[in-house]
Amino acid sequence: MPLAILALAVSAFGIGTTEFVMMGLLPDVAHNLGTSVPTAGYLVSAYALGVVVGAPLLTALGARIPRKRMLLLLMGLFTVGNLASALAPGYATLLAGRFLAGLPHGAFFGVGAVVASRLVAEDRRARAVAAMFLGLTVANIVGVPAATLLGQHLGWRATFVVVSVIGLLALGALAALVPHLPAEEHTGITHELRALREPQVLLGLLTAVFGFAGVFAVYSYLASMMTEVTGFAESSVTLLLALFGIGMTLGALAAGPLTDRALRPTLYGSLAALAVVLVGFHYAAGSKVAAPIAVVVLGAVGFLTTTPLQMLVMNKARRAPTLASASNHSAFNLANAGGAWLGGAAIAAGWGWTSPALVGSVLAVVGLAIAVTAGVLDRRAPQTASAVVATSTRKAHEGVAAE
Template identity: 65%
Template structure:
């Protein structure tokens, strides 16, 4: 593995830790800042809003920058946001800190994926992109549980200071390990926007929105499912979430080589597997010895789609991939917000916690349908081009 990928993975580990650790520290933050837990929950929304706004905005701002400089700038914003969160004197400043921390998320993974794909040997781009995303999933297994324990033991501010230190380490790693390449002459905002309008790019982004909404519709309510449906104690929630993180890591690790062999079929398999697994989970969540392996499976099949979707976006965007790749992470966060909201509507309407699995299955099925339509259009375009080339010599001979 090139050392440059290690620098990107460290950055992804820090980003993943700060994104998810807040969920386990909301009571601590609320008590310290004299607010309610539901109000403190807006810190989660502020981060997601930062991602959605920051991904295209910062990608556009950095379109003419060398990508190494862009990555360093983005992680510097990440450091500033976490430090602001840690030192916040009141809830308003904490909210601002979370928003600032979310701003570089999508643009970093977009630019980082492009850098990883360029550094990888031809035919191994999927593995390189998956290496970065492994940093994100390892955060769920290692970073989030440890950071949560630290925050509960010595204060949530210490957690965000620790994440700030990870961010500083990431910045140093990027400076030392990412090779410098001047900005490509053809990079321009017009090219980036033009690539973002390509039908296959838009269909891939739509697949990400619906497919990942299917993942988050259930994942966001896993704590309640653990205690109310599976019958486990609150202290077991952390371990159940860790099982989900293990599944995510398995899925991302498998996605790399599978994407390099066949990106689109890998996306099909992930989405179809997610539909089946969610329906099966709906019927078996109350059987503990089945439910726990199912949670690992859900994480695996759900995150199997990460590398193929990101790789396809970069390929379809052609010579202007940065904005499209960043927008893919905006799509993931729109999926997060939309999937959680729709599943919440089902729960509030009295359909029970496991209705989230059926909502997730329906969303994943919609993502699969969009992916199949994109695949059909792609094959049709390829067939038309081949037919044109086959007919051309006959035309000349006549």
């Protein structure tokens, strides 16, 4: 793999660390700023909202900017957002800093995925994109636990200072290793939006919203499940979250080669496996032996869906793939918010701490149904076009014969 992909992975590591670390720092932030933990929880939502808003907006505005310069601008904005979070004097300014840090997230991964795919041969494009995403998964194994531990001992502000330093290192790596690539030909806001309206792109984004919501329905309440149901001590939660990150990494490593070989079958298989694993998770959560294994497997099959979904929308918006690629990360964050809300609703309804796993399984099945429907429509489209051509040719021959 080109060294430029390493620079993208380092950037993804920083982004992944700041995205997930707030969940472990909420009690410390709430105590320091004199607010409640539920109110501090809006800091997680502020970041996700920044991703949803920033992914299409910044990508569209930067459609004509050369790719390397765009990556540097986005990583610069990410670094400023984290530095603003570290220096925030109060809750409102920290909320604004989190929103600012989230703005470049989706756009960076969208542009980065397109750049990674252009640096390798056609038959290795998915592996290149998956390699970039490895930075995100490694963040959950190393970055998030280490940053959480740092924040608990030196204060939560120290965490965002360190993430800002990672951002600066990523800027240096991007500047040194990523080659200059022009923006895609014929790009512009109108052209990108036209590509985003393609039915297959929209169905791919819808698949991401429902399919990946199943993962977040469980992940959002994983700590509570492991302590309330499985019986692990709170001190074990960091290790269990790291196990989830190990599963994500295994899923990312498998996703690249599988997607390069057979995109839609990989997507169908991963969503079907996710639905089954989520049902199994519901029962495995009661065992201290089975639960950690289930956490790893859930991370693996959950992240196995991301690369085929990313490649699908990029392929179907081939003439203007950047906005579609970035919008996929908006879809993932909508899945995050929707899955967490539905999982919480199930718990509030009295269905039990593990009920989000069953809710997630239903969401994965819905995602699979959308993906299969999209595949059927995609197969029929060329046949329909061929039929039109054949009919036109036949009529032309008949016209000649009649003359």
